[in-house]
Amino acid sequence: MSILNEISQNLQQGKAKNVKELVQQAIREGISAKVILEEGLLAGMSIIGAKFKNNEVYVPDVLIAARAMNAGSELLKSLLASNGVKATGKVVLGTVKGDLHDIGKNLVRMMMEGKGLEVIDIGIDVPADKFVHTAKEVGAQIIACSALLTTTMGEMKTIVEAVKEAGIRDKVTIMIGGAPVNENFCKSIGADIYTPDAASAAEEAARVCSK
Numbered sequence: 065m066s067i068l069n070e071i072s073q074n075l076q077q078g079k080a081k082n083v084k085e086l087v088q089q090a091i092r093e094g095i096s097a098k099v100i101l102e103e104g105l106l107a108g109m110s111i112i113g114a115k116f117k118n119n120e121v122y123v124p125d126v127l128i129a130a131r132a133m134n135a136g137s138e139l140l141k142s143l144l145a146s147n148g149v150k151a152t153g154k155v156v157l158g159t160v161k162g163d164l165h166d167i168g169k170n171l172v173r174m175m176m177e178g179k180g181l182e183v184i185d186i187g188i189d190v191p192a193d194k195f196v197h198t199a200k201e202v203g204a205q206i207i208a209c210s211a212l213l214t215t216t217m218g219e220m221k222t223i224v225e226a227v228k229e230a231g232i233r234d235k236v237t238i239m240i241g242g243a244p245v246n247e248n249f250c251k252s253i254g255a256d257i258y259t260p261d262a263a264s265a266a267e268e269a270a271r272v273c274s275k
């Protein structure tokens with residue numbers, strides 16, 4: 065079995081320690097961080113996702129797989145620093161209220177940090193006023209919101225409204241992402257930028273901050 069396959073298999077079984085060791089081994093073997101992420105970690109997560117949908121695995125299984133995913137991807141952090149535009153700026157990043165999914169958000173953080181941006185990660189299940197309060201406090205150029213559930217994506221509209229009410233709409237770019245959202249949704253709630261993945265989110269954030 066290839067090492068990428070082993071990473072995927074161990075991730076699916078939630079074996080975080082093995083995943084970390086295998087990711088370290090893959091790095092030593094010279095496999096690129098992007099390939100380890102996409103063909104090892106995300107490939108495993110995608111199989112878990114399909115099994116979860118078909119009720120072949122349940123929340124606890126997915127939770128331990130997610131922990132293994134986060135443990136493995138942390139090791140890739142410094143290696144995912146990408147080429148292209150480098151920028152300085154502050155981004156307040158979080159997963160919206162009611163939503164506990166953080167793997168995509170964590171990838172967005174890593175990619176943005178790789179672009180030189182300072183990311184203030186305010187975590188999961190974050191209410192709109194915390195996004196606004198933190199952005200004001202640190203003087204952020206960008207508020208970046210992640211949502212994975214159709215039941216929580218509406219929170220992004222609440223965040224846009226809260227930013228308007230706080231009087232900082234002209235100072236802050238609102239970026240959104242996550243599986244259930246898209247460009248049309250972004251326009252409909254009055255947010256500024258939708259991106260489909262972490263790498264393009266980082267590209268766009270760097271573009272905004274280098275203006």
Ligand code: B1M
Binds near residue numbers: 127165210214
């Ligand atoms: Co949840 N879950 N989950 N889950 N879970 C999904 C999202 C689901 C699609 C599974 C399914 O049924 N097929 C489904 C949502 C259905 C829907 O709303 N349409 C679902 C459900 C229903 C639930 C619960 C309600 C289950 C239950 O309790 N019965 C529950 C809700 C809990 C809550 O949040 N309140 C729940 C719980 C969980 C766990 C806690 C067990 C765990 C999360 C653990 C964690 O994150 N630490 C979990 C997981 C892991 C998943 C799946 C399997 C994987 C998600 C993931 O991390 N993918 C997921 C199924 C799936 O996606 N196939 C599922 C990998 C990650 C890299 O992708 O986050 O999409 P993603 O990020 C992508 C892009 O979306 C984008 O970049 C990344 C790629 O580069 N992106 C951004 C994300 N944020 C961005 C922000 C940006 C830009 C891009 O700019 C700001």
